[in-house]
Amino acid sequence: MVFESLSEKLQNALSKLRGKGKLSEKDVDMAMREVRLALLEADVNFKVVKDFVKNVKERAIGSEVMESLTPGQQVIKIVNEELTKLMGEKEAKINFSPSPPTVILMCGLQGAGKTTTSGKLAFNLKKQNKRPLLVACDIYRPAAIKQLEVVGEKVDVPVFTMGNKVNPVDIAKAALEHGKKHGNDVIIIDTAGRLHIDEELMEEIENIHSAVNPQEVLLVLDAMTGQDAVNVAEAFNERLGITGVILTKLDGDARGGAALSLRAVTQKPIKFVGMGEKLDQLEPFHPDRMASRILGMGDVLSLIEKAQANIDAKKALELEKKIRTQQFTFDDFLDQLEQMKSLGPLDQILGMLPGINSKALKGLDVSEKDIIKIQAIIQSMTKKERENPDIIDSSRRKRIARGSGTTVQDVNKLLKQFKETKKMMKKFTDMEKTLKKRGKFGFPFF
Amino acid sequence: MFKWFKKKDKKKDEIFDKEELIEEKDEAETQEVEDDEIDENINVESTVNELEEGKEEVEDKAPKKISLFEKLMGGLTKTRKDISSKIDNILKSYKKVDEELFDDLEEVLVTADVGVNTTMTLIDNLRERVKEEKVSEPKEVKELLKDEIKKLMTEENMDYKLNIEPSPAIILVVGVNGVGKTTTIGKLAYRLKREGKKVLIAAGDTFRAAAIEQLEEWGNRAGVDVISHSEGADPAAVIFDGIQAAKARKVDVLICDTAGRLHNKSNLMNELNKIFRITEREFNEATKEVLLVLDATTGQNAMNQAKVFNEVANITGIALTKLDGTAKGGVIIALQSELKIPVKLVGVGEGIEDLQPFIVEDFVKAIID
Ligand SMILES: Nc1nc2c(ncn2[C@@H]2O[C@H](COP(=O)(O)OP(=O)(O)OP(=O)(O)O)[C@@H](O)[C@H]2O)c(=O)[nH]1
């Protein structure tokens, strides 16, 4: 299989040289070939792969390679970040109507798992102290109504049925009335599975939609779906304006590229994932997990993580020494800034650091802009000044401010901050020492 | 024109199938709804009447006969039109056979779920053929590609017929959740019965809610008895009883439904293995067919499914369902070529007659023409 040897190929095909400056087009091209194959093997739609690869390539070329990563790994790191971004937010919530009942319309192909998922959703909402009502609108598949009734009984949620001789549109309408009368605040409508090209049945579900005006239209999609996922998602979205997706059977071993395909064509959030046949096995969707699952380069990714941890540990060790001996300079400071910038959003990174507790972070308000400013100021210092900030007198301050396009106040502020940071760092390290540190020391920053 | 007719015909047929859904026992459920709610809606009533009339018709006559071939063509038309115009457009836009043409063909194959590896193999072979045979007309490439696919898929003496001769025979139907096992069993029971066989069904899915009722309804439609226990019973025991009944009643074919299970769940696969072994042990004299049902909408995971199910239950044939959608089921090419398990049946709809024998020729045509 392609992806089994993928990481190996990556290691071989690409230069083993670590951290060699910026990513060249050749580096990126080579790594992207493997990425493309991986995504296709994961069933991401061909066109979606093409667009994705093109976009990420543009972003990757010219970006800095982290020390201790190979260029190939660096590309994968970027790919994984972009993929995670594309998977959307962690958004496991149902939007409730301001004037209950909230109507949820379930839709999808045959065999996707709508009925089971309806039951799971009802169970989930019940736990949130809602009073859901399940509605049986699948009048076609034999025993579909019975199935929903059994499911409803298991989760102790009432099921509204009118048998299979009544038009589903009328069933849905009657259910809404019934729900209002009986104090149900969420109405979950289970519908028959239908092909997105079945004109008659697509029209039927459109009619259900306009009859009950649902707050949520959830497309239920099998995680094993292949290239066709784009057609399915596009058609249902066009006809019904879906508000979200539930990806089922994710407890299988499918790579689940369909998730990316449908995100690409609908931009709608994946709200939940089905993780088993039991009715409590509905879980929130994790964009990052989904991304690395689709990419299927778990080993490369963990390698990158390790590399990242290594470089952090190494630098941290050096820093620690410097701090203890009070040799921490503006150059180190700048270095840290660079490192942090390449890692992603600042507050997130800071939050992850072991040495820093989140309380201390609260008062800290650092934006990317601040960092750029700080960098500019430091870069306007001479080598001597960076190593020995004590020599920076008022005329030097003026010069630095002018050179960095900032004000003397800015420079003053930074100098003061730097001094305090140094002090604080010393305290941190001393503290850690007495606490018999676990060998881990993150960025002792700010 | 002709196509239009056929399409209409298919629609009618679908409605026809739905009419069959009406069953007496549902009346009880309908009555639960307050009367005025239904009375208010004249439309509903008239629909019900119409449907009931339809039902009588169904019971009176033997179902309308639509030739199997017609049905297959009907079912695959959408698929075909879609991909055909694509390939033909590609071919038209090329004056000569070059790399870009191969790239485009690659796209067509991958988009049909053929998979990257298989696509690359096919295109490589094609490229070689083109060179060897000095093909310069883009149009000819299409025929060559078809040929290459066929070559990859077919083995000498691969048997596409169900293993059900001589009687008695047992067909064990397995697959992941929701692929169409129960529906396929309904269709198959119907077809075998029409061929004059004595058929019996065993309801081995004791897990999923209302799976037994679903199968029983299919038994009704096909006019075939269903051996069942209650929900939650041991599936192996149901199969055991089915076998005993099949022997006692001297049936020709016993078809066993099983619960849908994901192939990576070892406990469920062990359970299946137990069922499989019971069929071996208790019905040793029977001709055996272990049918894996695959959903044509499934992508590359179908390969994993086939491999694992094959390990656990010695798959002898595949039923490929839902080919009436836009999915092409291209993963079958690799599957049949690597695992040497023939596709024996294709599902082209939800109606009782929407089951067809698999014909490689037609499948390849459906992908390329
Ligand atoms: N369009 C279409 N739908 C099909 C086909 N075969 C089955 N279905 C539908 O797919 C859905 C699932 O079919 P089932 O027969 O219940 O599948 P199963 O494998 O028995 O499902 P579980 O027992 O729940 O695992 C039903 O709505 C069927 O009507 C087909 O060939 N075409």
Ligand SMILES: [Mg+2]
């Ligand atoms: Mg079933």
